[in-house]
Amino acid sequence: MGKKRELHKRLVPFINCKDYTVSRETYEVMFNPEYDMMVTSPVPVDLENYYQSEDYISHTDSKKSILDKVYQSVKNITLKRKLSLINSFKTEAKNILDVGAGTGDFLKICVSNNWNVLGVEPNSNAQNIAKEKGIILKDDLLKITNQKFDVITLWHVLEHVEMLSDYITKLKELLSENGRLVIAVPNYKSYDAKYYKEFWAAFDVPRHLWHFSQCSIHKIFSEENMIVEKTLPMKFDAYYVSLLSEKYKTGKMNPVRAFYRGFISNLKARSSSEYSSLIYVLKKY
Template sequence: MKESVINTQKTHFLTCRDFTVSGEKFDLLLDVEKEMLVTSPKPDLEKLPEYYRSESYISHTDSKSSFTDKLYHLVKERMLLKKLKWINKKNPEKGSLLDIGAGTGDFLKVAQANGWEVEGVEPEETARKKAKEKGVILKSSLKEFKSDKFDVISMWHVLEHVPDLKTQILELEQLLKKDGLLVIAVPNYKSYDAEYYKEFWAAFDVPRHLWHFSQGSFKYLFKDKFRQIDSKGLIFDSFYVSLLSEKYKTGHSNLLKAAYVGLKSNLKAKSSSEYSSICYFFRKR
């Protein structure tokens, strides 16, 4: 597979296992210049969908079968409103909003109810069907938007899944209006919970996560066409990720230990800004 953005020398950082589907091991390679980790080997595009075919992949299934699933949805409902509040504050005049990697459509449903004109893209067919059941019609590819321009584009934990970063960033530039708002949330491998759990950190999620970002990564990748105006820590992510990481590490969902690690991660991030996940806000230049 062609690597159009990541072409500099890389060194071995960590070896992780796919705990969700295959059990296979993958290396994380450090690109020092971009402060970014790269999953190696990257699955071929034809094989990549196989790694998403699991009831455990909650963003595509809406599963509520386990305690962890129920906790995820409880936090998700609260965060949907908070995410929209962030966007409304930066774009009080509601217009058009495109959500890329919309999953089962929950964020778009909330945004539409709040007065936004919404569009969404989700390549996974099962997730699109579930979104349709909620009254949210999603397209399967960005290629279906030819001359469209949007006031806001959001990607909630999606950029780490994108096979070609350079192409994706160009598409974002083309689809966003001048001075439009770009919102991207991703895990942060420099957080305390990532450093604590190491190869068991659930947000590495290999090989579905092809890239692993730091704050430095975003300064490098978006410096030419976008201007960063803000960033916010997603404080609930450290607790949810720690709960999954405990299960991967010990075989048990140790709620108290996960809560301790998640809290410690957030407290450390108050001074370091290295939250478990970070939401970045950009304006198109």
């Protein structure tokens, strides 16, 4: 694995963040200057328990709160954009693997557009909801063998992966020779991250173990002989993350203030390219 084993070495203290979703515990977010990325420390031994919350929206289809309704409405728009992206790739077999498939909505829309789908989701509650939609999910990426996929997607998943180096190696193994790996992750160099600091919702400790920059994505994947072919913005994330960040910072979502910060973040990113979240399209070389 070479230098990828250095991700937890030579770390410099950067900021302390609280888990606002489950435990209220505080974690240190450390900076790795060699990779220009952040690392959450320590990693709980019972990390799976930190996903057990009704507030963890990606594992439910909840529409109870205003935030839930915003999330579900935006999700319907982003699903169409994700589909448009993968349909732009030149593939023959149309085999897609979605890792961290949640409740199966992305794979469901892929099925309706003639994709052959397979998904991975470790959360049993999310699996059951997906099953009701006709989407059967595996619980572990390592259980997939002797298969190749034209497209592999990870929508806000890579930041959750514990054994990052091994996971990337496995993803590359499952990708067809001319396939595309699509990864969406938060960007800690965005304006909203710098503005909200320790209250920035996309730090989401301890569930988010890694906090990537564009530089770190390029470097980590280049060590697997993969290249970033294209980088795309996820503009809605700036607004949603700002809503949550306002809630963490002030106790209220302050939608007007959050919308303003999201707008400013996207406006500044037009020149800096540092959007709140970014999609990376990668291929082998």
